């Protein structure tokens with residue numbers, strides 16, 4: 151992957167030299183966008199290799215200035231090249247690349263328009279998606295819910311790619327950095343791709359934990375109270391400052 155040109159990673163300058171500019175792209179890729187793209191592709195590949203996504207059934211985006219780089223629709227992540235940088239403005243108009251952006255673009259843009267997020271990860275992770283079909287909020291099975299801002303809500307179902315789904319998601323995300331989408335999957339955001347990715351992994355893990363604990367016949371798991379979770383949020387804030 152992305153090896154064929156060695157380190158001659160000239161994205162941003164000189165790439166159009168050998169190309170007919172007309173159809174190739176909307177504007178030249180800036181160096182910071184080329185770097186962000188590389189991280190985005192790495193993160194997208196990780197969602198597949200860690201089992202959070204099968205095929206191309208998820209998508210990842212990262213904000214650089216007022217441009218949102220996003221995985222294109224239907225291209226296996228390990229085939230994405232430096233030349234495939236796909237970017238849109240906050241209004242959704244494509245400004246970089248010729249590949250079609252993910253069909254879930256409205257969700258990504260809704261997050262960037264309403265929060266200070268720099269990255270968004272969307273998956274169809276199996277345990278999280280299973281939980282989304284059972285409850286309207288993930289029960290407080292573990293204190294790591296505090297890392298997502300509190301009890302994780304489930305956004306009511308709407309057809310993928312629609313503004314309605316984006317709106318349902320925004321409601322579920324209020325004061326949270328992650329939510330479930332009913333009969334669909336997960337959405338998390340963060341200050342970086344790594345943070346957004348980690349939140350997805352934590353969310354999937356918590357859902358798996360709850361499903362495991364509730365699968366024991368005749369027993370039901372103890373749950374944390376809102377107060378217990380608030381105490382953890384307090385501690386996490388301190389933890390963040392010390393690092």
Ligand SMILES: [Zn+2]
Pocket residue numbers: 207208254272273274310334335
């Ligand atoms: Zn989806």
